[in-house]
Amino acid sequence: MSGAIEDIAKKWMSEPAYTKVFKHTADVIEDYICYFLTAVGAIALSVRFLTSLGTGDLSCIVTGVKSTNDTDKDLGPYPSGATLSMVNYANFNQECVDSAMTPFMQYLPFILLLEAVSIILIEKMLMKFPRVAGKIERFYGSIVEEALFGKDPDVAEDVMDDKANAEAISRRRRRNEICMSLKRSSVIHNTYIIKNIAEILLLCFFIPFNIIFAVDAEQNLDPSTCIINILEFPNLGIHEEGQIYFYCQGKKVHFFLRLLYIQTGTLVLVLFCSLGSLIWCFFFRSVSKLLDKIETYKIDWDVEIEKNDGQDFLFLFDLLAHTSGIESTLRVLTHADETFKKICLPKLKNDAEHIRVEEEKIKVVWKPASLENWLEENSHKGIVVDSYDVTIFPAESVNNSVTRLKEEIDKDGNYVAWFFDLQGGKTEYVVTIACVIGKSRMKGERIVTTLLPYGPEKPRAGVVKTFTTDEVEIAWEPPKGGFTKYVLCVDPNVVSTLSPRIAGMGRSLYMNGNIGSVTSFGKISKDYHERELSNLLTDHKISGLSPGEIYGIELKTKTGGRFTRQPIYETVMTKPQQVESFTVGDIATTTATVKWVAPEGHKRLRAFNLSISSIDNKIKRELAVKHNSEKTVNSFQFDNILQGTEYSVTINSVCVFETLKTTSDEKLLTFCTLPEAPSNLVLESRFPNSLTVKWDSPSVTQATHRYKLSIEALAIAYSTDYTIPGDKHTFIFSKLPEIVGTGETYTVKVEYVVTPAGSDQEVTSTALIGTFTTKPLAPTNFKLGMEPNEITWMKSPSPNVSAYKIRCKGVEEGAKAEEFFIPSPEDPETTSCKWELEDIYSDVLYKINIYAVVNDSNKEQIESKELHEKVILQSGRLTVYTEETDRQSEMSGGHFSRQVSTAQ
Numbered sequence: 001m002s003g004a005i006e007d008i009a010k011k012w013m014s015e016p017a018y019t020k021v022f023k024h025t026a027d028v029i030e031d032y033i034c035y036f037l038t039a040v041g042a043i044a045l046s047v048r049f050l051t052s053l054g055t056g057d058l059s060c061i062v063t064g065v066k067s068t069n070d071t072d073k074d075l076g077p078y079p080s081g082a083t084l085s086m087v088n089y090a091n092f093n094q095e096c097v098d099s100a101m102t103p104f105m106q107y108l109p110f111i112l113l114l115e116a117v118s119i120i121l122i123e124k125m126l127m128k129f130p131r132v133a134g135k136i137e138r139f140y141g142s143i144v145e146e147a148l149f150g151k152d153p154d155v156a157e158d159v160m161d162d163k164a165n166a167e168a169i170s171r172r173r174r175r176n177e178i179c180m181s182l183k184r185s186s187v188i189h190n191t192y193i194i195k196n197i198a199e200i201l202l203l204c205f206f207i208p209f210n211i212i213f214a215v216d217a218e219q220n221l222d223p224s225t226c227i228i229n230i231l232e233f234p235n236l237g238i239h240e241e242g243q244i245y246f247y248c249q250g251k252k253v254h255f256f257l258r259l260l261y262i263q264t265g266t267l268v269l270v271l272f273c274s275l276g277s278l279i280w281c282f283f284f285r286s287v288s289k290l291l292d293k294i295e296t297y298k299i300d301w302d303v304e305i306e307k308n309d310g311q312d313f314l315f316l317f318d319l320l321a322h323t324s325g326i327e328s329t330l331r332v333l334t335h336a337d338e339t340f341k342k343i344c345l346p347k348l349k350n351d352a353e354h355i356r357v358e359e360e361k362i363k364v365v366w367k368p369a370s371l372e373n374w375l376e377e378n379s380h381k382g383i384v385v386d387s388y389d390v391t392i393f394p395a396e397s398v399n400n401s402v403t404r405l406k407e408e409i410d411k412d413g414n415y416v417a418w419f420f421d422l423q424g425g426k427t428e429y430v431v432t433i434a435c436v437i438g439k440s441r442m443k444g445e446r447i448v449t450t451l452l453p454y455g456p457e458k459p460r461a462g463v464v465k466t467f468t469t470d471e472v473e474i475a476w477e478p479p480k481g482g483f484t485k486y487v488l489c490v491d492p493n494v495v496s497t498l499s500p501r502i503a504g505m506g507r508s509l510y511m512n513g514n515i516g517s518v519t520s521f522g523k524i525s526k527d528y529h530e531r532e533l534s535n536l537l538t539d540h541k542i543s544g545l546s547p548g549e550i551y552g553i554e555l556k557t558k559t560g561g562r563f564t565r566q567p568i569y570e571t572v573m574t575k576p577q578q579v580e581s582f583t584v585g586d587i588a589t590t591t592a593t594v595k596w597v598a599p600e601g602h603k604r605l606r607a608f609n610l611s612i613s614s615i616d617n618k619i620k621r622e623l624a625v626k627h628n629s630e631k632t633v634n635s636f637q638f639d640n641i642l643q644g645t646e647y648s649v650t651i652n653s654v655c656v657f658e659t660l661k662t663t664s665d666e667k668l669l670t671f672c673t674l675p676e677a678p679s680n681l682v683l684e685s686r687f688p689n690s691l692t693v694k695w696d697s698p699s700v701t702q703a704t705h706r707y708k709l710s711i712e713a714l715a716i717a718y719s720t721d722y723t724i725p726g727d728k729h730t731f732i733f734s735k736l737p738e739i740v741g742t743g744e745t746y747t748v749k750v751e752y753v754v755t756p757a758g759s760d761q762e763v764t765s766t767a768l769i770g771t772f773t774t775k776p777l778a779p780t781n782f783k784l785g786m787e788p789n790e791i792t793w794m795k796s797p798s799p800n801v802s803a804y805k806i807r808c809k810g811v812e813e814g815a816k817a818e819e820f821f822i823p824s825p826e827d828p829e830t831t832s833c834k835w836e837l838e839d840i841y842s843d844v845l846y847k848i849n850i851y852a853v854v855n856d857s858n859k860e861q862i863e864s865k866e867l868h869e870k871v872i873l874q875s876g877r878l879t880v881y882t883e884e885t886d887r888q889s890e891m892s893g894g895h896f897s898r899q900v901s902t903a904q
Helices: 002-013 026-053 084-091 094-100 108-128 132-147 152-158 166-183 187-221 253-283 287-297 310-324 326-336 338-344 371-376 883-893 893-904
Strands: 056-068 223-231 242-250 355-357 362-366 383-394 401-405 415-419 428-437 446-451 464-467 471-477 485-491 518-520 527-535 539-543 549-558 568-573 579-586 591-599 605-614 620-624 631-637 646-657 660-663 665-672 679-687 691-695 705-713 718-725 730-735 746-755 766-773 780-784 790-794 803-810 818-823 832-838 846-857 859-865 867-874 877-879
Touching: 026 108, 026 253, 056 084, 056 094, 056 223, 056 464, 084 223, 094 223, 094 242, 108 187, 108 253, 132 166, 132 187, 132 326, 132 518, 152 620, 166 326, 166 446, 187 310, 187 893, 253 310, 287 310, 287 326, 287 338, 326 338, 326 428, 326 818, 338 371, 362 383, 362 428, 362 446, 371 383, 371 428, 383 415, 401 415, 415 428, 464 568, 471 549, 485 539, 527 679, 568 660, 579 665, 579 790, 591 665, 605 631, 620 631, 620 691, 665 766, 679 766, 691 746, 691 766, 705 730, 780 867, 780 877, 790 867, 818 832
Parallel strands: 518 539
Antiparallel strands: 056 242, 223 242, 355 362, 362 415, 383 401, 383 428, 428 446, 464 471, 471 539, 485 527, 485 549, 549 568, 579 591, 591 631, 605 620, 605 646, 646 660, 646 665, 679 691, 691 730, 705 718, 705 746, 746 766, 780 790, 790 832, 803 818, 803 846, 846 859, 846 867, 867 877
16 A cells, blocks of 8 residues: 555656756755655555554453443353454444544544645646746757757857758747747746745644644553443343443554654755745845846946846756856856857957958957956856867868967957968858857857958950940959859949059949849949859950940959959940931032031040041041030031042041040941033024033043933923933933923033942032023914904914014015014913004015014023015005916016016
8 A cells, every 4th residue: 555655656756857957956855855754654654554454543452341230240241252352343443542542643644644745746736837847848858958968969059050950940949939938937936936935834834733733642642441332232142231441542653653753853844945945046046146246247338138027037047057057057048048148259240350361261359258357357156267269160170179268368358369271262161269167168159251262363465355335345264262253343433544442442342233144234424333243254244334434344253251352453445436427518529528426425535537538549548636525516628639539438436545545436428529510501503392502521531421411491390301421512402392392491401420430329510500492483374464454473382472573574675674573462362463564665575574582581582483474565455475476467567577576
């Protein structure tokens, strides 16, 4: 029975592994005392069961029998063996038990065990609530067990790089979650206090209770008398009333009283343990006191002690410090608490002041940790910063770890460590500096850095390979050693072609940009720009530049956040833009004028290169024209050039900056000077439907030449072109329009067209222009009018006839011709004209000529072919002379015949 009770008690008292760490010494002593209390209760219960099993709780003997009616009367004899039965009955009789033992003594084994179980229950139950035990177990399993017992890989932070380690990241996040939960909680701390207070209160009840009833139970050490009615034994054969007297005493009463006193003394020890736990909790927690001192004395202005809303975090570390030592606890604390980690970290920044890197070595400079500065004037539990452990990962040589003792600090208060013979390249080195307290290495300050890469190599021909107006192509040789990328710097604010010493170039910060083989910078005429390039490239095109501008191009390698100390630099000027609106005008036989508009926004534009050459290379000239920024349109006149010759003219914009000079792409135009024009255009003959003109050839002719002639009459919307060989100088414009084209003024142009030697382009001279009018059509249908001496005729079909000229002359010798002009009828419907002859003589033959007259542009009268007739006045009547009239006159032998003969 006692074994089973002890097993149950052991299960109750068994504890998880974390209680070995988070257990105060007083609590450990209390646990063992509770083991002892359980043993005492088990022993008491076992003895009680063993001594009373089958024989009762008492030891009784029969001392006498008394009759109720007669005290002197003997009630015997008893049946055989009846005495033993009566004694056994008395041993179990409750009245006898009550007379021999107090109720406290009767249940003393159970009371002892109950007290032990109550203490154990309070001790264990409160700390095993899921909310309490779960927090402690997670804290122990994720932080303490791994860090304290060598299971945490993060302790070896100086020989590993966990930036891409999923397990390390998971552990860190889980650790942060647990620590933050404890910093906001006080349930463990409060439960611990409540547990001890509850134990103290319970013990303050148990101890007086045991003492009081123990004193009362001292009477049970002496035997007592027990009286039982004899009728309770029916099998004795006695039928009279009477009493049987027993002398009874409780079994092992003295033993149980001794156990009670031992139990009470043990409870007093438990009381002292609980009081000791409370005193430690309130006044002697080492980690909390250390942080309180640090906060009070202000280690450094840059370290702020974090205020926690809860007590559990520091309380558990106080328990850990009590069991594992302050140095080990501080090591674990630096991995769990950000505030204490800052206190123990050496003062180090990843800048040029603290980290000096070269191509093959690293120098690390740091200042003492805040804790070391505080310990110089204060103390706590004898802790001291003994040294600093500096390691580099990956370890490429045996000198991968350096220890700097406290005495090795320099006069400026700095510690220094060097690492040599490193491979560099793309390797990221993790330098860890941790202070060592005792033999415990705190969490260190980690600096991840790369070495400086070697710079790219500059080709013999220079960095710039080709350049255009908005693009520059550069080429280079890759550097030795590894690196992650190139950084291309383009600076438009260049003041000299020498290597710059300005703040822009060589800076360690840069803007993140595109990565590729071609990068567009946009318009970068104002600001300095940087772009990243792939480390596989050996050439690159920079586009989006401004034409005719100076740019400083610097190419450097980059590894991590480090740039090379050996960049390559070159100044380049982009090509200017071509001129705009490049034209030629005012072309003459020996002169021509070219005009152009200068490109806009070219600060470095200084001049324009002009070149003119004839197609036969007889003339070839080159010259420069200075740029005048005040003029919008520039011009230049070429003089003394050959006529009728094809020329090519090219122009380039020229930009100059110190020793740099760039020219734009050529802009080309061709033109031909005019040949000498023909001269002296005259009219040889004219007819109603044709004109014959003549001119003089130019003094200088070409091998391939011709004349281009054109005739035009705007009034009748008529124009025609002709081409004749160059050796001709007369031309007949025939087949001019009928009717409407007669008596019309025509503009005649004669142009000399030549093909210069070596050219396939024709060039035309200035036109030789003349204005000529064709003859009008003659009037028709001459008749005699109705009136005396009146003649009529049908008017000319030519629409431009302005008048008619009538010429009348007698046939007599010495007769003078008379001319008359009559206007053409204004009414276009009138088809005939009439005129009355005046001052004519009878029997005199007259010749009448009628002409249609038009006026040309020079007001010169142009007459048509005449309409002629002969008339004679006979017998007062005007008649038309014919051959028949002549024969009749001869037959009559008249005077008219003789006149006619004489006239003939």
